[in-house]
Amino acid sequence: MKKGFYGLRGKELSLVTIALMCMVIIMLTWEKTPLLNTIPPPQTRLQVSLDRGRLVSISPSGQQGHTSEYVPIFEDKNTVSNQEEARRPFSHSYSNEEDSVSSQSKGNHIGSGEATHKLVVELRNDGNSGSPKEIIEDETIHNQIVVKGKRAPIKKEVLKPKTKELDGKKEQAVEENYSSQAEQSVEENYSRQAEESVDSVSPIVYNISTIDEKLKKNQGKWVVDEKQPSYSGFECKQWLSSMWACRLTQRTDFSYENLRWQPNNCEMERFEGSEFLKRMQGKTLAFVGDSLGRQQFQSLMCMVTGGKVQHFVDVGKEYNLILAPGNTRPSGWAYRFPSTNTTILYYWSASLCDVEPLDEKDGNTDYAMHLDRPPAFLQRYINKFDVLVLNTGHHWNRGKLKANRWVMHVDGKPNIDKKLAMIWSAKNFTIYSIVNWVNSQLPKYPGLKAFYRSISPRHFVGGDWNTGGSCDNTRPMSIGKEVSQYESSDESAAGAVKGTRVKILDITALSQLRDEAHISKYSITAKVGVQDCLHWCLPGVPDTWNEILFAQI
Numbered sequence: 391m392k393k394g395f396y397g398l399r400g401k402e403l404s405l406v407t408i409a410l411m412c413m414v415i416i417m418l419t420w421e422k423t424p425l426l427n428t429i430p431p432p433q434t435r436l437q438v439s440l441d442r443g444r445l446v447s448i449s450p451s452g453q454q455g456h457t458s459e460y461v462p463i464f465e466d467k468n469t470v471s472n473q474e475e476a477r478r479p480f481s482h483s484y485s486n487e488e489d490s491v492s493s494q495s496k497g498n499h500i501g502s503g504e505a506t507h508k509l510v511v512e513l514r515n516d517g518n519s520g521s522p523k524e525i526i527e528d529e530t531i532h533n534q535i536v537v538k539g540k541r542a543p544i545k546k547e548v549l550k551p552k553t554k555e556l557d558g559k560k561e562q563a564v565e566e567n568y569s570s571q572a573e574q575s576v577e578e579n580y581s582r583q584a585e586e587s588v589d590s591v592s593p594i595v596y597n598i599s600t601i602d603e604k605l606k607k608n609q610g611k612w613v614v615d616e617k618q619p620s621y622s623g624f625e626c627k628q629w630l631s632s633m634w635a636c637r638l639t640q641r642t643d644f645s646y647e648n649l650r651w652q653p654n655n656c657e658m659e660r661f662e663g664s665e666f667l668k669r670m671q672g673k674t675l676a677f678v679g680d681s682l683g684r685q686q687f688q689s690l691m692c693m694v695t696g697g698k699v700q701h702f703v704d705v706g707k708e709y710n711l712i713l714a715p716g717n718t719r720p721s722g723w724a725y726r727f728p729s730t731n732t733t734i735l736y737y738w739s740a741s742l743c744d745v746e747p748l749d750e751k752d753g754n755t756d757y758a759m760h761l762d763r764p765p766a767f768l769q770r771y772i773n774k775f776d777v778l779v780l781n782t783g784h785h786w787n788r789g790k791l792k793a794n795r796w797v798m799h800v801d802g803k804p805n806i807d808k809k810l811a812m813i814w815s816a817k818n819f820t821i822y823s824i825v826n827w828v829n830s831q832l833p834k835y836p837g838l839k840a841f842y843r844s845i846s847p848r849h850f851v852g853g854d855w856n857t858g859g860s861c862d863n864t865r866p867m868s869i870g871k872e873v874s875q876y877e878s879s880d881e882s883a884a885g886a887v888k889g890t891r892v893k894i895l896d897i898t899a900l901s902q903l904r905d906e907a908h909i910s911k912y913s914i915t916a917k918v919g920v921q922d923c924l925h926w927c928l929p930g931v932p933d934t935w936n937e938i939l940f941a942q943i
Contacts, residue, residue, distance in 0.1 A: 610653035611651075614648055619647045619930075630928055649866055649868070666693075670776070676777070680738070680781065685932045687723075702727055739768075741786065745758065758799045759791070761810075762820075777840075786817040787813060822885075826890070841892065847901050861910050867905070873900055893942065909927060910922065
């Protein structure tokens, strides 16, 4: 019995000894043959919530080539369609602002751990493949998630601009307690152009193969053309404001008048007033916007008439464009050329918002500035228009809002959202809103062609219009310099029209080259130390805007 017992123990000890030896051998050879290293890890995904019902899923493997693996976007039953969502800069519901991705959001978490990196997710269209690319950039910033992309179908709110505001940058930073990156509007500093936001994100790059090259008039260069201009600044007194007719000032160098914009890969049709009237026979063209829109209107009137006195009919009463009591000028002008029954009009709307007094009985009342409503004039008369050109930009600053006593309203009520109250954000919201509204009207009026004109650049150096800013150059420095970019310099405008039937009249980059063509110090109303580096001499750059418009109608 003992023999059997001890024999059994001996066998067990032998097995244990063999097992231990095997383990020792494995441990000694582990560094040379790490077996577990050959086992592939599971392909887990990092999901970043960008909006209710919408997720961007990112594979940590860094592999590319499968669109569905990188950016599947899910929508719950309560979300609108992709296209409709892409058209909105903000939701009209502000109760869930904390749901949106923001540098100010409370404790954004990635997975179950606390985030200690800044995650930059950049979605771009990769050529014709349409596959997005991802870039992850680490920084030691807690809980910040910044999403950049080609467009804003994922977000509803504007987040971070690259814009510079004319007035009140410091004031806004205090009011909103935002980062120093805010409050720089596109129209104020084109060396730091475009607006970076969750709705119009940077840069908006178009696939060249999808662009109608005939409409890409913004790519090209300025060339000398002795046939320019098409009218004389001396003779077009019927239409030109004296403050913009530089031929009537002390300026002596007018070489800026002899430049013509030459687009790449095409010959742009030379503007002929008679041909314009022929194309617009029985039709109406309307400019709705600020003083730069008024300059474009006056430019077109001079171009159509060649600066000569021509028979026309004032039809302002048909559009209620009359001089109201107490005003120095009407809110617009409308003229008709009887030979072709062509009407050209301009309506003043600096912000493209519907503005109405809060108390009509009070002469000192504030005014409701409805960011989500088009001007009442446009709502009433859009059915009469065949071509519509919209613009806004330079009145979006804190000083203008205070001077005009404008109070931002959304959904018929005073705005209480702090992010939307920021100037750059409100401007973007309005641009998207007006473009959306016009786009919604186009099916009702199939013959209507609508354009949103991009921002006209300023060229103040060393200050602003009231702080010693100047633009003293009077000789063209742009001859031979070429604009080759396919994206618009005005990202807000380009982002707003994308996906709609409203076209962009893209004049920003080509106008940026023409710093010598402003009124400068030669305005007849100029004061010492005050220059106009915003408005243009006429004839001048706005004529080119109309040539590009003419090519598209």
